[in-house]
Amino acid sequence: xxxxxxxxxxxxxxxxxxxxxxxxxxxxxxxxxxxxxxxxxxxxxxxxxxxxxxxxxxxxxxxxxxxxxxxxxxxxxxxxxxxxxxxxxxxxxxxxxxxxxxxxxxxxxxxxxxxxxxxxxxxxxxxxxxxxxxxxxxxxxxxxxxxxxxxxxxxxxxxxxxxxxxxxxxxxxxxxxxxxxxxxxxxxxxxxxxxxxxxxxxxxxxxxxxxxxxxxxxxxxxxxxxxxxxxxxxxxxxxxxxxxxxxxxxxxxxxxxxxxxxxxxxxxxxxxxxxxxxxxxxxxxxxxxxxxxxxxxxxxxxxxxxxxxxxxxxxxxxxxxxxxxxxxxxxxxxxxxxxxxxxxxxxxxxxxxxxxxxxxxxxxxxxxxxxxxxxxxxxxxxxxxxxxxxxxxxxxxxxxxxxxxxxxxxxxxxxxxxxxxxxxxxxxxxxxxxxxxxxxxxxxxxxxxxxxxxxxxxxxxxxxxxxxxxxxxxxxxxxxxxxxxxxxxxxxxxx
Numbered sequence: 223x224x225x226x227x228x229x230x231x232x233x234x235x236x237x238x239x240x241x242x243x244x245x246x247x248x249x250x251x252x253x254x255x256x257x258x259x260x261x262x263x264x265x266x267x268x269x270x271x272x273x274x275x276x277x278x279x280x281x282x283x284x285x286x287x288x289x290x291x292x293x294x295x296x297x298x299x300x301x302x303x304x305x306x307x308x309x310x311x312x313x314x315x316x317x318x319x320x321x322x323x324x325x326x327x328x329x330x331x332x333x334x335x336x337x338x339x340x341x342x343x344x345x346x347x348x349x350x351x352x353x354x355x356x357x358x359x360x361x362x363x364x365x366x367x368x369x370x371x372x373x374x375x376x377x378x379x380x381x382x383x384x385x386x387x388x389x390x391x392x393x394x395x396x397x398x399x400x401x402x403x404x405x406x407x408x409x410x411x412x413x414x415x416x417x418x419x420x421x422x423x424x425x426x427x428x429x430x431x432x433x434x435x436x437x438x439x440x441x442x443x444x445x446x447x448x449x450x451x452x453x454x455x456x457x458x459x460x461x462x463x464x465x466x467x468x469x470x471x472x473x474x475x476x477x478x479x480x481x482x483x484x485x486x487x488x489x490x491x492x493x494x495x496x497x498x499x500x501x502x503x504x505x506x507x508x509x510x511x512x513x514x515x516x517x518x519x520x521x522x523x524x525x526x527x528x529x530x531x532x533x534x535x536x537x538x539x540x541x542x543x544x545x546x547x548x549x550x551x552x553x554x555x556x557x558x559x560x561x562x563x564x565x566x567x568x569x570x571x572x573x574x575x576x577x578x579x580x581x582x583x584x585x586x587x588x589x590x591x592x593x594x595x596x597x598x599x600x601x602x603x604x605x606x607x608x609x610x611x612x613x614x615x616x617x618x619x620x621x622x623x624x625x626x627x628x629x630x631x632x633x634x635x636x637x638x639x640x641x642x643x644x645x646x647x648x649x650x651x652x653x654x655x656x657x658x659x660x661x662x663x664x665x666x667x668x669x670x671x672x673x674x675x676x677x678x679x680x681x682x683x684x685x686x687x688x689x690x691x692x693x694x695x696x697x698x699x700x701x702x703x704x705x706x707x708x709x710x711x712x713x714x715x716x717x
Contacts, residue, residue: 223247226291227270230317233287234273242274242323246314257318260309261302261365262575262582265680267310269296269318276323278398278406278437284319285435285710286404294713295319297431299342299373302365304582305679307377307430307715316713319435321372327351328410328438336395336412338440341372348441358446360387360479364568372436378428380675385619386479386518387444389675391427398438399426402706412440425701430677431712433705447518450479451535452560455513455551456504460485460593463511466547467589467619470515473538480516481619482567485596487628488615491573492566499566501552510549513618514567570615574626578634578646580613581627581657582681585665586674589621596625599664603627606660607653622674627657662689678716687717 223231234243244253246269258267270293275281288295294316298308301320310316324342331337332355339348345366352359363369363381373379374390375397387393396410399422409416409423426433457463460483467481484492486509492499504512519531535553542548554560574580587595600612609630616624629649634642662672662685678686687695695717702709702717 223270227293227315230287230291230293231271234271234284237280237283237287238273238275242276243271245271254318257298257301257320258310260304260306262304264579265306265309266312267296267316268312268314269310269316270314272318272320274320274323278324278400281319281321281324281400281435281437282404282406284317285400285402288317288710289402289404289708292708293317293710295435295710296712297321297372297376297435299370299376300344300365300368302369303373303377303679304584304676305377305673305681307677307679307712308373309680311714321370321435321437324372324437329440330355331412332357334412335443336440337443338396338410338412338438339371340438341370341375341436343371345369345371345374352443353446355443356446357443359393359441359443361390361393364571371439371441375427375436375439376429376431377675377677380617380620380622382480382482382617384617384622384675385481386476391424393442394423394427394439395442396440397423397426397436399434399436401434402708402710406437408438410438410440412442414442428677430679430716432702432716434711445520447479448521449519449531450560451517451532452554452563453513453515453535453539453551454501454504454554454563454566455515455539456507456549457511457513457547458549460511460596462547463513463618464589464593466513466542469542469547470538474517474535477517477519478515478619479518480514481617482514483615483618484512484514484567484570485612485614486510487611488570488573488613490611491577491613492569495573495576496569499562499569501562503552504550507549512566513548514563567615570613574613574628577628578643579629579650581650581654581661583623583625583627583658583661583672584674584676585623585625585661585670585672587621587623587665587668587670589618591668591670592618592621592623595664595668595670596623599625599661602664603657603660607657610657617674620674621670625661627661658685680715683714683716 257272296310296318298320321342324340326340329338360383379390395412398408611628613626629646633645
């Protein structure tokens with residue numbers, strides 16, 4: 223290490239205490255490896271150190287040290303990101319700043335329906351505090367136990383209820399933000415209307431740590447729905463699925479909270495790795511679309527009226543089956559069955575991890591274009607890359623597809639699991655960039671986006687630069703250079 227690096231680390235040790243900074247050369251690789259590799263194990267870094275501040279003042283001081291000693295900072299929350307946005311590079315010149323010790327609830331205002339909390343608080347903690355107030359924080363993702371508020375805001379995370387409640391940005395009323403200069407910008411008032419200048423909050427939300435660090439946020443809460451209807455359904459194809467979705471929206475309006483879908487190759491992975499999840503009566507549907515939906519409402523206080531709502535949905539469902547819009551369907555009826563249905567959807571990610579590496583995509587498309595996009599892109603992929611498996615699932619109600627591409631299954635036949643994983647990695651090493659480029663071009667041709675909710679990070683940075691209009695990239699660069707001219711914050715991400 224050079225002299226400025228040594229000086230930086232000594233100042234951080236004095237500030238944080240020796241137990242709250244892990245230095246790779248001093249404490250060894252094992253002390254920093256959990257903060258050096260992304261969740262999907264696609265990006266591997268090697269930081270100079272990992273710092274664990276517990277207050278905004280400590281974050282401020284570390285950034286001031288970094289600017290003076292020309293150290294690069296990589297912000298990190300729960301390290302659950304899916305685009306490599308919180309992973310350092312392998313030069314051992316960058317420092318990870320992990321905010322998980324910043325986990326305090328700062329203020330609760332039940333009348334204003336807001337909660338102000340540190341950026342290191344997990345989503346699960348936020349959900350629990352809201353529930354204890356008799357309220358509800360509706361954003362939900364599979365990694366809720368580890369994902370932090372700061373991480374959710376830095377990527378403007380979406381999740382399972384965007385259809386009704388919007389993305390993280392729409393649930394955030396204010397943030398506290400440490401700029402690359404060390405200055406603190408604090409707007410935590412919890413205002414739902416503030417038209418007094420440029421909307422800086424929404425500039426920093428979604429910036430993936432490249433403009434500074436979110437250290438706290440004021441999040442809005444909503445009344446907790448009393449009643450939920452959850453159903454697992456089967457449709458013939460995506461066109462009939464979209465038709466059903468549109469009819470469902472007309473019937474139940476904003477009561478429709480979630481509308482998820484899963485296609486056949488995703489279901490095959492589930493059946494292979496989690497065979498008990500899929501209901502026995504549904505296992506005969508091999509080439510169809512599974513739909514998971516949730517409708518939420520507030521109790522009128524009348525058991526009869528609440529029961530009638532369930533009957534209305536049941537009758538609507540039966541009509542859709544009778545007229546051929548749907549093929550089959552099951553209402554959950556119990557909390558255990560509801561959990562089973564959601565486990566089906568959420569376990570696709572884990573089944574995919576067991577299967578092996580994939581080309582991961584996080585696409586956003588106009589809902590009306592989805593059937594044509596999937597049909598044409600799938601057909602072209604099969605011709606260009608014979609045998610690839612399209613693991614297609616996601617949040618159909620808001621147009622978000624996880625259109626993931628797995629290597630041909632035949633590569634893994636008759637070999638050990640270790641050898642299969644090696645063959646899959648080799649296949650992707652040769653083909654991933656070509657597959658990703660093809661899919662992204664198709665998405666743009668349908669007026670879509672290559673990142674719906676996961677962010678650009680390292681994974682999609684180069685492709686975003688390739689396909690976005692030059693004027694848009696230039697504006698983004700000017701913003702970055704204005705706020706962070708030394709490129710201190712999260713270099714190599716987004717731009």
